[in-house]
Amino acid sequence: MLRLLNGTTLDLLLSVRQDEIKHLMKSLSEKANAGEAVDLSVELMKLTNNVISRMLMSKRCSDKENEATDMRNLVTEINKTTETIIKEHQVARKQETGEVKDLLSILLEIADNESTEIKLSRENIKAIILNMFSAGTDTSALTTEWALAELINHPNSLRKAVDEIGQVVGKKRLLQESDLPNLPYLEAIVKETLRLHPAAPLIPRRSTNDCTVAGYYIPAKTNIYVNVWALGRDPNYWNNPLEFQPERFIESRLDVRGQHFHMLPFESRLDVRGQHFHMLPFGSGRRICPGTSLALQVVQATLGAMIQCFDWKAGKDGNLPRVDxxxxxxxxxxxxxPLVCVPVTRLDPILLSI
Structure with missing residues (x-):
């Protein structure tokens, strides 16, 4: 899995993620021009399904309204589909130079390599594909959805994020993943969203040996669930834990209204990759989510493009004062x-994509 989702592989497949975000922006632009509401729960799920599908197998799921959800539920159909796609890839690999086109190419290369320590069977490959669909689609979509909902309810934070994007990216092109290191406030928004709304609120683990934790005896082979949702809201470690405050992850000690607030020393330096146990949205240790980097890139780039190009009005008619x-x-x-909103064009994403 490390080779599948390392930085080199993610860079090779950058164009896939950019294309799918542009596709979403075009769809949202059409809705905005028509003054129609958008069910973002559906649209974001379609985006992440297509990103994962194209990165895995160089194929889109489709744009049918319900297929993104249906595909994840129909295991039998996925098995048939992946078998067909695996055969197509095997034929193509014999005719090509071995260039990496998607993650399935890497899996087949590993399976064909007789010197590898771990052998991959056909069923192993299908299981990995299914696991990436089930674990990697709704989690990124949900995080983006929660983040946008929080920003709609916190217009000062939204304005600050839009201003940051305007200063770094400008108004003549669409935000790219390469811009993300220069957008600390956007990163802080995603961190704060992961703190309040972790996609996996309970992380399952199993004890390998007898142990005692905080005075509790835990026998070997006990199923344990880490309550990540509660960790992110623990008042022993977080100031105002129920409030959405991206500024807690920025070294500046001013909130969006220019007012000072107390910050615990670790907050601005806190990492979400399992190094700080106050916040574990992706787990920790050897079994940390292998798609952490991919998830952060997709969520930040998608959210950034959505607020760069559009204002958002809550509700089917755009008249709700806030998001539920x-x-x-x-x-x-x-x-x-579902998160249903009316997009209002700020910058035309179609022109920015040219």
Whole structure:
């Protein structure tokens, strides 16, 4: 998995992510021009499904309204589809130079390499593909959805993010992943979203040996669930833990209104990659989510482009004063109600993409 999702591979497939974000921006632009509301729960799921599908197998899911969700639920169909695509890739690999086109190419190369320590079977490859779909699609979509909902409810934070993007990116091109290192406030927004709304609120683990944690005896082979949702809201470690404050992750001690607020020393330096146990949105240790870098890039680039190009009005008619933030009940932290908004064009994404 490390080779599948390392920095080199992600860079090779950068154009896939850029194309899919542009495709989403075009769709949103059409809705904005028509004055129509958008179900962002559906649109963001389609985006992440297509990103994962193209990175894996060089094929889009499709633009059908419900297929993005249906594809994830129909395991039998996925098995048939992946078998066909694997055969196509095997034929293509015999005719080409071995250039990496997608993640399946890497998996087939590993499977054909007799010197590798771990052998990949056909079923292993199918399982990896299915796992990446199930683990990598709704989580990134949900995080982007929660982040935009928080920004709509916190217009000062939204304005600050838009200003930052304007200063770094300008108004003549669409935000790119290469801009992300220069957008610390956008990064802080995503961190704050992951703190309040971790896509996986409970992380399952299993103890390998008998141990005692905080006075509790835990026998070997015990199933344990780490409550990531509670960690991010613990008042022992976070000031105003229930408030959306991206500034807590910025070294500046001024909030969006120019007022001072107290910040715990670790907050501005806190990392989300499992190094600080106050916040573990991707887990930690050897079993940390291997798609952490991909998820952060997709969420930040998608959210950045959405607020660069559009203002957002909540509700089907755009007249709701704020977005409902009720949480749903599922293994992933979904919203209880879809995020439906009316996009209003600020910068034309079609012109920016030329």
């Amino acid at each position: 933030m009720e949480e749903g009940l599922s293994f992933t932290l979904s919203r209880a109600n």
